[in-house]
Amino acid sequence: MKKAKKKATQSEWLIFIDTNVFLDFYRLGEASAKRTLETLKQHDVVLITTDQVWMEFLKNRQKVILDTIKNLTKPTEQALPSAVSYFKAAKAFSSNQSKSIELYKKVIIVIEKILKNPARYDAVYRDLNKLFRRNSELNLKRPDKKRYEIRRLARKRFSLGYPPRKDDTLRFGDAINWEWIISCANADVKKRNVIIVSRDGDYGLTRGQDTFINDWLQMEFKERVSRKRKLELTSRLSVALKKIDVQVAAKDVAEEDRVADETLPELVARPTRIRIPASQFESGEWQRRFQEAFSKLMIENSAAKSKA
Template identity: 45%
Template sequence: MNNLDALIFIDTNILLDFYRIRSSDVKLSYLDLIDKNHQRIIVGSQVEMEYKKNRQRVILDSIGQIKTPNWNSLSPPALLQNSQPIKIIRDCKKEIKKQQIKLRDRIINILQEPGSNDIVYQTLQRLFKTTSKWNLNRNNKIRFSIRNLAKKRFILGYPPRKKDDNSIGDAINWEWIINCAEKSKKHIIIVTRDSDFGATYNNQLFLNDYLLQEFKERISNRRKIVLTDKLSQAFKMIDLAVTKEMEDAENELILNNLKKKRNNEQEFEKFLEEFKHIRNEDK
């Protein structure tokens, strides 16, 4: 489904995942495509707020995976204390500590002054501030009617929304997507890695049944709305050049996110089992 005349909505979780892409070149390639295609991206102050609300947390979570080597495991026998390999290890230890200090200083700068030190923040800030018919920012007067529609669908329990959600953020984004589809007469591509907009099965995303019905009723039966968890796929659909390295990096990122989610679920299940065991012993 390439060469699609479509607008792309990029969910906040996709933007935050730029901090988890390991390759700087790949990250810059994605950011460059965003920079050059503001007029094809649906955005708004809701996405901006969610991104800036969570940016620092995601950065700290990412750097939390950087571990200091366990130097105790490299302690040699006394007779080898003055050997050449041990001297090299000591020199490496000093260099690692030196680089850790530099890394810490860079992180502080990224957290304190993102406008000068964070390439992701700089790129997205340009997107959030762009003058576009598809930007629901504070200067767009239609934001009030969009909010009212979002409040109504939230009260009625309409999707998209998370379980036990107390925010109308997803509803605002959906109503704005519908508005942009109506005005632009274009197809819509939603890029997200959350389950708010639909279900995932066998590495394929399916738009929520009611959202699909609503889109057809409010927009058109002929108009397409595509749900994907890959920004590379969305860019290819609108005929933008995407390299294999970009696709591979995104696939690796999605796989790592899935592994992390499963590990968290297993840890939680383990905690519950231990808690139940303690409760049973107390009885």
């Protein structure tokens, strides 16, 4: 009789969430953001966190908030022709225009309060502040002296050009986070696997919804931690939460997909999509045009080779 396959449980995974994913809480719809934040609070015992991520979050918080409202334009009050101004619908239209302008002003006031005093008016800030201030063996923060050793190792790997790092930066924040991930994995008595949630390309590549951990990081994890334990990368927080048996609502997954598609950096590999009108597809016109373009390309390549 075959043994039943062991189901993954919360005790088998640790989760590291990169700064770009935490900033998504300002891009998600309000209901999805609240539910996901509440889930993180309930499962903070498996979260690997650093004050480096918190610093980067605070550095970019205001910019992300302003970016999310850049399409919010002030309503304009339009005067109706006198010929229709006496009708009930016209009066309601004018009244609603005035209400829209007043509501817009109130929204701007709220945004200014969130920017100026997040501790009082920003729910996302308050919840994440508690998360990054919590006392935990998985949270690297002041005054923990482990930070000095982690920084030393991070400087060394950065100077050698090891990932995770961006080629055009002199900052080694990603290296700090990685060294802390390794430290937490080695110190973990439960020997849990690790999943990284990130979308900025530092830890690997993303193609559509598929993610590929950097080859060197995978090998390094096996050599420094364990060949038996897993290291995975995902661009979706919902994927990581499912690893610890959290039931993520379908509407929250859809909302996260929307935000992820909008914020994936251009350097990340994306699938190429070709749109073919239905009329051309049915008539076979697209096949003829494709063959013509391909033949032209082959002729040009042959000509270039002969000249060379």
